[in-house]
Amino acid sequence: MESPLTESPVLLVTGDRKGIGEFLAGHYLALGYRVIGCSRKPAGREGEGYRHFCLDVADESAVQQMFAEIAKDYGRLDVLINNAGVGSMNHLLLTPAKKVKDIFETNFTGTFLMCREAARLMRKRRFGRIVNMSSVAAPLKLEGEAVYAASKAAVVTLTQIAARELADFGITVNAIGPTPIETDLIKNVPQEKIEQLVQRQAIKRLGQFRDVANVIDLFIRPESDFVTGQVLYLGGV
Amino acid sequence: MSDGERLEQAIYKAVDELNGQLPKGVHVEKSADAPLYGKGGKLESIDVVGLIIEVEEKIKEEFGIAITIADERAVSEQNSPFLTVGTLTKYVAGLLKENGVTVN
Numbered sequence: 001m002e003s004p005l006t007e008s009p010v011l012l013v014t015g016d017r018k019g020i021g022e023f024l025a026g027h028y029l030a031l032g033y034r035v036i037g038c039s040r041k042p043a044g045r046e047g048e049g050y051r052h053f054c055l056d057v058a059d060e061s062a063v064q065q066m067f068a069e070i071a072k073d074y075g076r077l078d079v080l081i082n083n084a085g086v087g088s089m090n091h092l093l094l095t096p097a098k099k100v101k102d103i104f105e106t107n108f109t110g111t112f113l114m115c116r117e118a119a120r121l122m123r124k125r126r127f128g129r130i131v132n133m134s135s136v137a138a139p140l141k142l143e144g145e146a147v148y149a150a151s152k153a154a155v156v157t158l159t160q161i162a163a164r165e166l167a168d169f170g171i172t173v174n175a176i177g178p179t180p181i182e183t184d185l186i187k188n189v190p191q192e193k194i195e196q197l198v199q200r201q202a203i204k205r206l207g208q209f210r211d212v213a214n215v216i217d218l219f220i221r222p223e224s225d226f227v228t229g230q231v232l233y234l235g236g237v
Numbered sequence: 238m239s240d241g242e243r244l245e246q247a248i249y250k251a252v253d254e255l256n257g258q259l260p261k262g263v264h265v266e267k268s269a270d271a272p273l274y275g276k277g278g279k280l281e282s283i284d285v286v287g288l289i290i291e292v293e294e295k296i297k298e299e300f301g302i303a304i305t306i307a308d309e310r311a312v313s314e315q316n317s318p319f320l321t322v323g324t325l326t327k328y329v330a331g332l333l334k335e336n337g338v339t340v341n
Contacts, residue, residue, distance in 0.1 A: 120290055168283050
């Protein structure tokens with residue numbers, strides 16, 4: 001007989017070394033999920049029910065290798081949270097093409113590769129929940145974040161079309177667009193800019209990790225099998 | 238087992254997997270002239286997607302080679318590789334050959 005632990009659902013969260021990803025890994029471990037994390041550098045977390053892969057989410061063969069191991073060792077994947085992302089703030093007149101490429105590689109190509117490989121595994125059990133990370137930077141058209149916001153807009157379009165293409169396989173695909181949250185992503189953004197941004201929200205405060213987890217909890221519930229292709233922006237944006 | 242037989246077995250395993258996912262009344266025979274998609278084939282396009290994924294996985298397992306079946310080339314072939322099990326097998330044999338495995 002299988003132990004309860006081997007029957008518990010498997011959740012993969014990308015970019016879980018710090019910030020929102022680190023919080024989400026802990027949150028879902030506490031809820032009884034078997035959690036797989038991945039990031040470019042080793043994560044500090046260890047312990048039962050947790051496993052970590054060191055990889056770049058935009059490295060196709062590394063991503064495929066990780067999913068081959070997940071298929072072999074777990075035989076399933078229930079939830080994918082595409083959290084890994086990089087930001088950059090610069091005037092477009094001053095932004096080098098290399099920066100554009102790097103941001104799209106991680107934020108878009110990485111999200112795409114993870115969706116593709118995860119869905120290939122999820123379809124075998126005709127169940128899957130994919131949650132992608134967009135940002136309020138896209139709908140708010142934030143000046144100075146043209147490339148970052150464009151990459152997150154691309155994630156929205158990917159989410160909406162993937163939702164349609166994967167519906168037949170019992171897989172839902174949704175996205176969350178967080179407001180600024182106190183993480184490394186915004187540490188170099190001037191306080192004044194953050195304050196201006198918060199003032200454009202209906203609810204004028206910084207986001208918290210629990211706000212993100214709350215929306216993901218909703219998206220990944222088994223009962224949410226009729227919720228797909230949606231983008232939920234926090235803070236009333 | 239020859240490489241040709243290994244390829245045939247891999248394709249048939251993929252067909253088995255596909256049949257397990259198909260709705261009642263739709264079934265793909267394990268023979269070269271079994272129709273897949275298009276003329277006489279009963280598969281929906283989404284079933285072909287499922288079959289392609291299964292074939293790619295079985296080829297990876299059997300030959301250790303990662304092939305991509307549905308690229309622009311496959312779509313632009315004058316004779317679609319997805320007409321029958323046989324045409325698909327032939328197309329995959331071509332992809333294997335490019336990877337150094339010659340299948341007769």
